[in-house]
Amino acid sequence: MELRHLRCFVVVAEELHFARAAERLHIDQSPLSRTIKELEEDLGVQLFVRTTRSTRLTLAGRLFQAHVPRVFAALDQARAYVKAAADGFHDQLRIALSDGVTPARLSTLMALCRQEDPDIAIRFFEVPLSQQIKGLHEDLYDAGFAQSAEVGDGILAEPAWNDPLHVAVPARHPLLAFKRIPLHEVLRYPLVMGDPQFCEGYRRQIDRVLRAADQEPLIAEQVMSFDLMIALVAAGYALGLAGASQLAGGRELGVVARPLAGRTPTLTTWLLRRDVEPSHSLTRFIKRISAIDELGGRELAIPDAIQDAKP
Known part of the structure; x- marks a missing residue:
């Protein structure tokens, strides 16, 4: 063969x-x-x-x-390990991403990794949650981030960080009269939501929030990315629900993020990994996540030497 x-x-x-x-x-x-x-x-x-x-x-x-x-995945990973070694890296971490992980937190985490462990290459794989779980079991990934802790046996789910849930509203929309928007007011308008097949954990958390209302939401569109959600909101097509940091980039497009009235719900991002003793590199990676949570996603001041480090 x-x-x-x-x-x-x-x-x-x-x-x-x-x-x-x-x-x-x-x-x-x-x-x-x-x-x-x-x-x-x-x-x-x-x-x-x-x-x-x-x-x-x-x-x-x-x-x-x-x-x-899996044969081709293993072959690709072997190539990546060889290339990483040729580029001067001593180890590699394979990190899966699902549910549109919060960009600000992820970029801050990566800056810290480059600062403290510049010899470890980190590769990312954007996959649906079900594929991430399967890949963790099959040792295709060392760890992953998702917005669900419902991962079954053999996988550990540890809270990584929380992000306040906000409403994405187009500029000059009537709801901007509210500083904090009641959920029943949000549900008077159509929503653009993450597709449950590709944003499974995100949808589970959003659906739990929506079940608190007696109204059935009107879902105008289901999308695979938060970029498309922002684009549709900016066009006045619908409202969106996402983490505050995920919506931060929409300001330039005329999208305003407002919190919900009452106690603001949060979207939790979880670190997923196999229920085995982690490697030294993964242990250090996990410890940095706590530091990122304490920073609250603020940008790190990266020295000039780090900015010029290996890509």
């Missing part, structure tokens, strides 16, 4: 059409068919059922499809 067999399998499994798969791979359909047949012979199972009308995965094919990406 060679990597070309796996690459061909992945594309055919995605397309479920040999002609389209061959076009994506820039090869003829005949050698593609031979490659898949070689793979099936090597595994001793049939991966695809082909008819004149359709192509579909067998049960064995679906199981194989679930495992093949």
Whole structure:
């Protein structure tokens, strides 16, 4: 079995059409068919059922499809380790990000890491929460950040920081008459929300806040990024709900962040990691998170020498 067999399998499994798969791979359909047949012979199972009308995965094919990406992930990580070593780094941390982690806190954390451990390379992977949890179990990531502590057995969820929940309001909107906006007033208008598939932890926390009201929210759009949420709010399309620091960048676009009336709810960001003894590098990384929480996300003063450090 060679990597070309796996690459061909992945594309055919995605397309479920040999002609389209061959076009994506820039090869003829005949050698593609031979490659898949070689793979099936090597595994001793049939991966695809082909008819004149359709192509579909067998049960064995679906199981194989679930495992093949790990081969390429491991290969990519091996390349990254070699490159990091060539660039002068002595260790590497693989950090997964889900739910649109608060930018201010993350940038401050990274500045501190570069200042205190410049020889450790940190790689980030933006993935849905379910993929982060799976990757932690499979040792594809050393740790991750998400807005959910519902992670199942074998994974530890430790609070990293809290961010006050604010309402994103377009400039010149009637709700700006309120310094603190009552939730029932917010629910009179359509909302743009994070897609629950890609912002799973965020949506769980937001849904808990909305359940406190008797009104059913009118969700105008579900988005995969907070940048798109800000853009839609700025255009007057809907209101948004997010952490205060996530909304800070919207000021230039004419978006105003206002707290909710009453006791302001917070969005909690959690550090996720496997329930095993952490490495020395990860232990130091975890300790810095407490320092960031105490700083409240303020910018660190980074010496000139650090600014000129390795990218």
